[in-house]
Every structure is written in C-alpha cells, then in structure tokens.
Amino acid sequence: MATPAYISASAKPACIQSGPACPSFSGLRRTGFEQCMRAPSTFVDLEKVVACRSSRGVVTMAGTGKFFVGGNWKCNGSKDSIAKLVGDLNAAKLEDDVEVIVAPPFIYISQVKDSLTAPIQISAQNSWVGKGGAFTGEISAEQLKDIGCEWVILGHSERRHIIGESNEFTGKKAAYALEQNLKVIGCVGEKLEEREAGKTFDVCFEQLKAFADAVPSWDNIVIAYEPVWAIGTGKVATPQQAQEVHAAIRDWMAKNVTPEVAKKVRIIYGGSVNGANCAELAKQEDIDGFLVGGASLKGAEFATICNSVTAKKAVV
Numbered sequence: 001m002a003t004p005a006y007i008s009a010s011a012k013p014a015c016i017q018s019g020p021a022c023p024s025f026s027g028l029r030r031t032g033f034e035q036c037m038r039a040p041s042t043f044v045d046l047e048k049v050v051a052c053r054s055s056r057g058v059v060t061m062a063g064t065g066k067f068f069v070g071g072n073w074k075c076n077g078s079k080d081s082i083a084k085l086v087g088d089l090n091a092a093k094l095e096d097d098v099e100v101i102v103a104p105p106f107i108y109i110s111q112v113k114d115s116l117t118a119p120i121q122i123s124a125q126n127s128w129v130g131k132g133g134a135f136t137g138e139i140s141a142e143q144l145k146d147i148g149c150e151w152v153i154l155g156h157s158e159r160r161h162i163i164g165e166s167n168e169f170t171g172k173k174a175a176y177a178l179e180q181n182l183k184v185i186g187c188v189g190e191k192l193e194e195r196e197a198g199k200t201f202d203v204c205f206e207q208l209k210a211f212a213d214a215v216p217s218w219d220n221i222v223i224a225y226e227p228v229w230a231i232g233t234g235k236v237a238t239p240q241q242a243q244e245v246h247a248a249i250r251d252w253m254a255k256n257v258t259p260e261v262a263k264k265v266r267i268i269y270g271g272s273v274n275g276a277n278c279a280e281l282a283k284q285e286d287i288d289g290f291l292v293g294g295a296s297l298k299g300a301e302f303a304t305i306c307n308s309v310t311a312k313k314a315v316v
C-alpha cells in the first residue's frame with residue numbers, strides 16, 4: 001500500500017526545531033493544545049502539527065468525555081444468540097471510566113434494553129433523515145427515543161458504500177437525530193483506493209464537513225474514524241496509521257469548527273479491533289475509544305476491548 005505523503009513525514013519533530021513550543025500535558029488532554037494547533041494553513045504546517053503531536057506523551061480524553069467503546073452488532077443475531085451475548089455482557093466486569101454502548105439490530109433493541117444489567121447504553125445502527133411517515137422500512141429518531149434508545153450510528157461505511165447514502169444525506173440525518181435528542185456516532189473513513197491515491201485526509205474532511213455543515217452543536221457527537229479497508233477484513237490500521245488520521249481529524253476540527261470542540265470531541269477508531277490489538281491502539285494520544293463490529297459479538301472479548309482504557313491510563 002502506498003504511504004500517503006502526509007504520513008511519510010518520518011515523524012520529524014519540526015515544531016521542536018522551529019515551531020511553537022510543544023505543550024505539556026496535565027491530566028486529560030494536553031494543555032497548550034491551541035498553541036500547537038494554531039491554524040495550520042498548508043500541508044507543511046499540518047505536517048508540523050502532526051509531528052509535534054506525535055512527539056508527545058499519550059493522554060486520555062479531555063473535558064467530560066470518557067473513553068468510549070461501541071459494539072455494532074450489524075445484521076447479526078437471533079433472540080437466543082442475543083440473550084446469550086447479553087448474559088455474557090452482564091457477567092463481565094467493565095471499568096468505571098469507559099462509556100459503553102451496543103447497537104443491536106432494530107428488532108432486538110427492546111429485548112436487549114430489558115435484559116441488560118451491565119452499565120451499557122443502547123444505540124441504533126441507523127435512523128431516518130426526518131420525521132416518520134410514509135417511508136417504508138425506515139425507523140425514525142422519534143421511535144428510537146420512544147423505545148429508550150440513546151444513540152444512533154450514522155454514516156457507517158456499509159450505509160455509505162452499500163446502501164449509497166451521501167455525505168449530505170448523512171449530515172442531515174445527524175442533525176435530525178440530534179434534534180430528537182439522540183446522541184450520534186458519526187462515521188468517516190476512506191476506501192483502500194482512496195488511501196492509495198493519497199486522498200485519506202480529503203475523504204475524511206469532506207465527510208466531516210457534511211456533518212459540520214448540518215449540525216448545530218458537537219456536544220452529543222462522537223466521531224468514528226473507520227478506514228473502509230479495515231472494516232470486517234481483519235486488516236487493522238497500525239496504531240501509527242490510526243493516530244495520524246485521528247490527529248488530522250482533530251486538526252480539521254480545530255480549524256473548521258473550534259479549538260474547543262476539537263479538544264473535547266471524542267474520536268474513536270473502528271476496523272478489525274479485537275482483544276489482542278486494542279491495547280496498543282488505545283495508547284495512542286488521539287484515540288479515545290473504539291467502534292467494534294465482529295469482536296463485539298463475543299461478550300468477553302468485547303469487555304476486554306472496553307477495558308483497554310486501562311492501557312490508556314497506564315501511559316498518561
């Protein structure tokens with residue numbers, strides 16, 4: 001796979017040599033963030049910022065945001081298999097400082113909600129773009145709220161690339177879901193050919209812009225960076241590849257939303273995360289958690305991924 005130009009910066013700490021002083025960290029995300037983040041206007045500037053950030057120690061999330069792990073069950077399961085999975089989750093010991101959600105298929109949401117005793121919130125995997133009505137096969141945000149759903153995953157690559165949902169449509173869905181008081185996990189990520197063409201940033205930024213253009217506030221949004229080539233393929237991004245894109249997303253947020261939002265928003269990684277690779281990924285500075293597909297169908301392994309927050313804390 002070709003390495004995009006922005007990644008090939010061989011981690012030279014340009015900001016240490018000639019740029020702003022690198023910030024120190026305290027507690028959660030680093031202090032002095034805005035200083036290092038000041039409006040990079042060119043690719044070279046962005047490279048400096050990424051290098052500056054990469055040279056830092058690792059911290060956990062800022063603000064009130066906890067480490068966040070979501071389990072996307074997709075179109076899997078039956079009443080029986082879901083009862084077993086919920087039983088395994090109820091039996092698992094989850095760390096206090098991780099926020100966990102699971103996203104069952106619509107028809108099993110009530111079963112899961114009624115049987116989960118673990119501190120896990122419920123998400124839908126999709127919602128309609130507006131108020132319900134004559135939209136065969138769709139489920140509205142109001143209906144999801146009605147059955148006690150708190151979150152919705154929007155812009156998942158399977159919705160974008162199999163169902164054909166556009167950036168703009170996805171942004172509108174997010175805005176409507178937020179208006180109905182659902183929290184949103186907004187997914188972005190590039191396809192393999194886009195990465196190979198050096199377009200990873202462009203694709204992610206366009207998808208982010210569609211969210212930013214539509215939503216009134218980022219308070220209730222978690223961004224999931226999910227490279228399409230890593231979803232369900234067993235090909236996980238390396239911790240460095242994931243960190244580089246997470247840092248770039250945060251830079252984009254600082255320039256195009258506000259530095260405050262950039263500092264606070266949780267950016268989680270998705271794509272073949274499992275019990276064996278989660279700890280190394282979790283240690284990366286800008287990885288604030290995970291969106292997990294396949295491995296979320298195994299209760300014990302999903303709990304291991306949730307508890308990788310301990311790996312993150314260990315390097316703060």
Ligand code: PEP
Binds near residue numbers: 072231233271293
């Ligand atoms: C996903 O579907 O969001 C996902 C990350 O899947 P997997 O973990 O199976 O790659």
